[in-house]
Amino acid sequence: MSRSYPQVTTLTSSAPQAQSKIKILEKLPELEPPEEDESESFKFPDPEKISPPLLQLDEVTFGYSPEKTILKGVNINVDLDSRIAVIGPNGAGKSTLIKLLTGAIQATIGRSTINSRCRIAYFTQHHIDQLDSTVSPVAFLQAKFPGKVEQDYRSHLGAFGITGLTGLQKIGTLSGGQKSRVAFAVLSMQRPHILLLDEVSADRSDSLQCYADD
Ligand SMILES: Nc1ncnc2c1ncn2[C@@H]1O[C@H](COP(=O)(O)OP(=O)(O)OP(=O)(O)O)[C@@H](O)[C@H]1O
Ligand SMILES: [Mg+2]
Numbered sequence: 275m276s277r278s279y280p281q282v283t284t285l286t287s288s289a290p291q292a293q294s295k296i297k298i299l300e301k302l303p304e305l306e307p308p309e310e311d312e313s314e315s316f317k318f319p320d321p322e323k324i325s326p327p328l329l330q331l332d333e334v335t336f337g338y339s340p341e342k343t344i345l346k347g348v349n350i351n352v353d354l355d356s357r358i359a360v361i362g363p364n365g366a367g368k369s370t371l372i373k374l375l376t377g378a379i380q381a382t383i384g385r386s387t388i389n390s391r392c393r394i395a396y397f398t399q400h401h402i403d404q405l406d407s408t409v410s411p412v413a414f415l416q417a418k419f420p421g422k423v424e425q426d427y428r429s430h431l432g433a434f435g436i437t438g439l440t441g442l443q444k445i446g447t448l449s450g451g452q453k454s455r456v457a458f459a460v461l462s463m464q465r466p467h468i469l470l471l472d473e474v475s476a477d478r479s480d481s482l483q484c485y486a487d488d
Contacts, residue, residue, distance in 0.1 A: 316434055316458060321393065321465040326353040328392045328467055329375045334384035336367075336374060344370050348384070352468060372396070372470055395466035398473065402457045407446030411436050411456045414445060419463045434459040 329352040337343040344367040352358065352375065360368045373379045376396055377388050406414055415427040431441045434455040440448070445456060461469070 314435065316462075318462045318469065319465045321467045323354065324389055324391045324467060326389075327351050327387065328353055328356075328389045329394075330385075330387040331374060331381070332385040332387070334374060334381040334386060336370060336379070336382050338370075343382075345374070348374075350375070354467060369472055372472055376470065392468060393464050393466045394468045394470060395461035395464065396470045396472070397457065397461060398471075401461075402450075402453050405445050405453060405456060405460075408444060410442045410444060411448075411459070412441045414456070415460065415463065418460060430463065431456070431459050434462070 329350070331348050331350045334345065334348045335343060336345045336348075348371065350358070350371075360371055362368050370379070374381060374386055375388075376394055377386065380386070409417070411431050412424060412427045415430065416422070416424070428441050431437070436452060436455050436459060440452060445453060448456065
């Protein structure tokens with residue numbers, strides 16, 4: 275008993291603290307469980323089949339300067355049925371890898387190959403920012419891909435959730451999520467074989483599930 279005594283004193287002396295903690299907890303508002311994130315499925319139009327490989331990196335090493343190598347000995351094959359997620363900390367070289375795949379930058383050592391028939395849709399926040407905010411989504415599509423009737427643009431946007439009057443209001447007045455949808459609709463017009471998403475937060479409100487295969 276005498277050995278457990280110090281523990282008992284500790285407990286009794288902390289009791290008022292525990293009571294005050296309970297009081298604090300009782301005053302907190304009741305928490306609701308978080309709502310399930312809304313999820314959305316987009317179906318990109320099917321591109322024609324082309325022979326593999328679509329994009330290939332073969333023993334690629336890259337650095338923006340000779341002193342600092344960012345990627346070393348990378349081998350990647352991207353085919354029509356490839357699904358690849360690139361995960362790594364900030365500054366690890368994820369965007370650099372994507373730029374190497376698209377041919378935007380060239381390997382320092384090694385070889386990168388891009389199938390000349392391959393159409394790549396490259397989606398970043400930058401592309402959302404480049405939408406013309408002064409025109410409507412329908413007018414934007416019409417200017418970029420002329421030659422169709424207005425109904426075609428409207429139904430194409432409709433497949434990405436831009437329906438009715440939303441397709442006719444200025445892009446600048448749309449929500450961030452709606453702008454992302456317009457950007458996806460623009461990308462899908464070229465029937466890409468490959469969809470590259472770099473840090474797509476989907477404006478934090480929608481989770482996007484995309485298909486750009488066969
Ligand atoms: N144009 C450039 N010139 C010189 N250095 C660059 C250039 N672009 C990126 N870097 C450097 O290369 C490294 C990799 O950058 P990268 O943008 O590929 O990283 P990331 O993995 O995409 O990071 P994040 O998660 O922050 O987007 C970083 O150290 C970055 O500072
Ligand atoms: Mg990046």
